[in-house]
Amino acid sequence: MSGHASNDRTVLVCKGTGCVSSGAGSIFDALAAELGKTGLAGIDLKLTGCHGFCQRGPIVIVEPDGVFYSAVQEQDVAEIVESHLMNNVAVERLFYRDPVTDKPIMHYKDIPFYANQDRIVLKNCGHINPEKIEDSIEVGIYSALKKVVRDMTPEQLIEVIKTSGLRGRGGAGFPAAVKWKFCRDAEGDQKYIICNADEGDPGAFMDRSILEASPHQVIEGMIIAGYAIGASKGYFYVRAEYPLAVERLKIAADQAREKGLLGKNILGSNFDFDLQIFLGAGAFVCGEETALIASIEGYRGMPRVRPPFPAQKGLFGKPTIINNVKTLSYLAEIINRGAGWFASIGTAKSPGTAVFALTGKVANCGLVEVPMGTPLRKIIYDIGGGIPGGGRYKAVQTGGPSGGCLPESLLDTPVDFENLAAAGSIMGSGGMIVMDQDSCMVDIARYFIEFTHSESCGKCVPCRVGSQHLLRLLTDITEGRGDSSMIDRLLKLANTVKATSLCGLGQTAPNPVLTTIRHFRNEYEAHIIEKRCPALKCKALLVYDIDQEKCKSCGICKKSCPTQAITGSKKKKEPFIVHQEQCIKCGTCWTVCPYESVQKTSPGIGASV
Amino acid sequence: MNSNGKLAEILAQYSFERGNLVPILQNVQEVFGYISRDTVGEIANHVNVSCSDIYGVATFYTMFRFKPVGRKHINVCRGTACHVKDADQILDQVQRVLGINEGETSADGEYSLETVACIGCCALAPCMTINKDVHGRLTSKKALKILGTAVKEEE
Numbered sequence: 001m002s003g004h005a006s007n008d009r010t011v012l013v014c015k016g017t018g019c020v021s022s023g024a025g026s027i028f029d030a031l032a033a034e035l036g037k038t039g040l041a042g043i044d045l046k047l048t049g050c051h052g053f054c055q056r057g058p059i060v061i062v063e064p065d066g067v068f069y070s071a072v073q074e075q076d077v078a079e080i081v082e083s084h085l086m087n088n089v090a091v092e093r094l095f096y097r098d099p100v101t102d103k104p105i106m107h108y109k110d111i112p113f114y115a116n117q118d119r120i121v122l123k124n125c126g127h128i129n130p131e132k133i134e135d136s137i138e139v140g141i142y143s144a145l146k147k148v149v150r151d152m153t154p155e156q157l158i159e160v161i162k163t164s165g166l167r168g169r170g171g172a173g174f175p176a177a178v179k180w181k182f183c184r185d186a187e188g189d190q191k192y193i194i195c196n197a198d199e200g201d202p203g204a205f206m207d208r209s210i211l212e213a214s215p216h217q218v219i220e221g222m223i224i225a226g227y228a229i230g231a232s233k234g235y236f237y238v239r240a241e242y243p244l245a246v247e248r249l250k251i252a253a254d255q256a257r258e259k260g261l262l263g264k265n266i267l268g269s270n271f272d273f274d275l276q277i278f279l280g281a282g283a284f285v286c287g288e289e290t291a292l293i294a295s296i297e298g299y300r301g302m303p304r305v306r307p308p309f310p311a312q313k314g315l316f317g318k319p320t321i322i323n324n325v326k327t328l329s330y331l332a333e334i335i336n337r338g339a340g341w342f343a344s345i346g347t348a349k350s351p352g353t354a355v356f357a358l359t360g361k362v363a364n365c366g367l368v369e370v371p372m373g374t375p376l377r378k379i380i381y382d383i384g385g386g387i388p389g390g391g392r393y394k395a396v397q398t399g400g401p402s403g404g405c406l407p408e409s410l411l412d413t414p415v416d417f418e419n420l421a422a423a424g425s426i427m428g429s430g431g432m433i434v435m436d437q438d439s440c441m442v443d444i445a446r447y448f449i450e451f452t453h454s455e456s457c458g459k460c461v462p463c464r465v466g467s468q469h470l471l472r473l474l475t476d477i478t479e480g481r482g483d484s485s486m487i488d489r490l491l492k493l494a495n496t497v498k499a500t501s502l503c504g505l506g507q508t509a510p511n512p513v514l515t516t517i518r519h520f521r522n523e524y525e526a527h528i529i530e531k532r533c534p535a536l537k538c539k540a541l542l543v544y545d546i547d548q549e550k551c552k553s554c555g556i557c558k559k560s561c562p563t564q565a566i567t568g569s570k571k572k573k574e575p576f577i578v579h580q581e582q583c584i585k586c587g588t589c590w591t592v593c594p595y596e597s598v599q600k601t602s603p604g605i606g607a608s609v
Numbered sequence: 610m611n612s613n614g615k616l617a618e619i620l621a622q623y624s625f626e627r628g629n630l631v632p633i634l635q636n637v638q639e640v641f642g643y644i645s646r647d648t649v650g651e652i653a654n655h656v657n658v659s660c661s662d663i664y665g666v667a668t669f670y671t672m673f674r675f676k677p678v679g680r681k682h683i684n685v686c687r688g689t690a691c692h693v694k695d696a697d698q699i700l701d702q703v704q705r706v707l708g709i710n711e712g713e714t715s716a717d718g719e720y721s722l723e724t725v726a727c728i729g730c731c732a733l734a735p736c737m738t739i740n741k742d743v744h745g746r747l748t749s750k751k752a753l754k755i756l757g758t759a760v761k762e763e764e
Binding site for chain 1: 618626627628629630631632634635656663666669670671672673687689690691692693698701702705722725726727728729730731732733734741742743744748749750760761
């Protein structure tokens with residue numbers, strides 16, 4: 001490796017939620033102690049936010065070498081210090097290994113997961129200390145704000161964003177500048193900007209990661225948006241389930257105030273702006289703009305009929321703009337690098353990049369940022385590394401509970417707002433969950449409907465009652481009570497709920513049902529006609545049995561069985577048997593058996609047990 | 610300081626506006642662990658709305674509790690990534706081991722078990738939190754180990 005003198009290195013330890021849960025806290029402390037012990041001078045030990053590759057955590061990076069260590073344990077710390085920092089020999093056994101070729105990869109930039117990405121909003125994540133404003137200023141955050149408040153009128157600013165073609169990244173993809181213009185032109189002595197960081201879609205975590213890793217870029221974006229619409233007050237609406245993001249945001253806001261970036265006469269201009277952090281109390285429907293507003297006002301978070309739109313009559317009756325974390329994060333980049341630059345990335349109708357939280361049955365889970373229009377296949381295989389453990393791709397779910405499941409035949413779909421909508425799904429806030437042969441599509445549809453049913457605010461009948469009936473039908477099918485009329489009934493009901501619900505939650509809730517029926521009808525039929533779950537997921541349709549040839553009579557299954565459904569004895573040479581009438585199909589025996597002798601099958605009707 | 614004093618201290622931080630209702634409830638729950646009947650009355654006086662109105666708001670949001678929570682507060686994540694990686698089995702396992710169902714607290718006040726829609730640790734699925742610690746990449750066995758129970762081979 002290139003020889004850097006030991007005293008000009010920075011060691012970056014990721015302290016995002018993911019890495020902390022994998023033990024990053026103790027690694028940071030151990031590194032500090034080890035560095036103190038060796039007396040190595042000039043090494044800068046730095047905590048960072050999330051790199052978006054939590055699966056490989058805890059992550060330690062040594063700069064300027066660009067060496068990437070993954071899955072670091074406390075006992076590895078001494079070796080990193082001694083070998084790498086003192087003797088300039090990187091520790092190969094801690095390198096990331098390519099999941100396909102098993103080849104160790106030393107540098108951050110050579111790992112396919114990162115090399116195939118095009119990071120704009122994620123570019124600072126993992127490279128700066130989120131708790132130090134100096135780090136953020138050093139990488140250029142707040143430079144666009146300076147330009148905006150000193151040299152641009154709000155109208156000019158809106159024009160730049162309009163030219164860039166930026167569309168809101170909260171899910172619906174409405175042009176940001178158009179919304180701003182409505183608000184700018186609306187009458188009102190007070191206007192508000194709200195940053196929606198109530199990332200409610202299960203399976204999405206990019207907003208959390210951005211707030212944990214680079215909170216200042218979002219604050220800068222909010223001030224710029226506030227300037228555009230003429231708001232002097234902003235709210236960060238953040239999920240209470242994200243304590244670390246909230247803490248870092250608070251620290252960042254205090255630092256920004258100290259530096260005169262928030263408050264009166266920002267950067268010597270005559271623009272005043274300050275922000276407040278509001279913790280969401282846990283309601284998915286609050287992702288809907290009018291529901292979110294009701295929640296800040298102290299009411300139940302229920303949506304109302306629009307118009308009037310929040311841009312005209314929003315928070316406390318005043319013109320209000322609600323923008324997503326990612327939308328705000330793009331603003332400074334567009335101002336610094338030009339609207340033309342942004343418009344040249346992605347597709348004509350959806351310029352810029354798309355950020356996804358790639359998870360599920362994929363080798364590399366994490367945050368992915370690619371130009372709009374990138375095919376699903378590239379995201380899942382080139383960046384995600386494909387399906388691990390010899391599994392077979394079945395579907396990818398995008399858009400959370402409002403989205404849909406796309407089969408193998410649609411893998412070459414370029415990802416943007418229009419194409420995903422045409423395939424029956426949506427972009428949503430960016431969850432992308434890959435599923436293999438072990439996921440049952442009927443169960444997935446049931447799972448999402450269970451979620452939207454419990455999160456339905458109950459205001460309008462189609463969503464409240466419709467979701468309940470969809471759930472009942474799907475439950476019947478997954479529990480073996482399906483009949484041949486049910487697919488048609490599901491389709492009819494789903495289309496009614498979609499067409500007649502009051503807000504986005506209800507209007508999109510049936511998408512998982514509609515797309516799974518469209519693309520995986522055969523799975524519905526297997527459950528309904530043959531009473532069989534091909535993915536071996538739906539409990540009621542499963543049978544557990546012990547393969548006597550493989551059984552070593554260890555008795556762990558018998559001891560673990562919560563209903564004493566297993567009998568047998570090693571001493572008395574009695575074979576171990578599952579008594580089906582007592583079996584509750586919890587799968588414990590299947591999980592605990594060390595010899596894989598417990599068999600899980602779904603024989604369906606007609607087969608003997 | 611007694612609980613009335615603590616509550617008064619919390620309320621004193623907020624002006625009498627309705628918009629402060631959710632932050633007040635969050636603060637009260639943070640300090641007392643749950644929203645009790647007595648506190649609701651005081652909060653109602655402070656923001657000048659009825660008790661039923663306060664319950665209407667508090668019950669709408671999943672974060673608010675109306676009973677004390679156990680010393681170990683377990684939240685099993687039911688997000689999509691966790692679901693795809695068999696979070697339901699983890700939940701079943703935890704329920705059986707602790708002898709309580711989702712939404713319940715054990716009789717000795719040691720454990721409370723709840724589920725959460727998503728904690729955003731999807732790359733570590735399936736996961737659960739115990740108080741503020743996140744435990745990721747769970748298997749039924751690992752969950753058992755974390756909860757301190759394991760089964761040994763028959764001799």
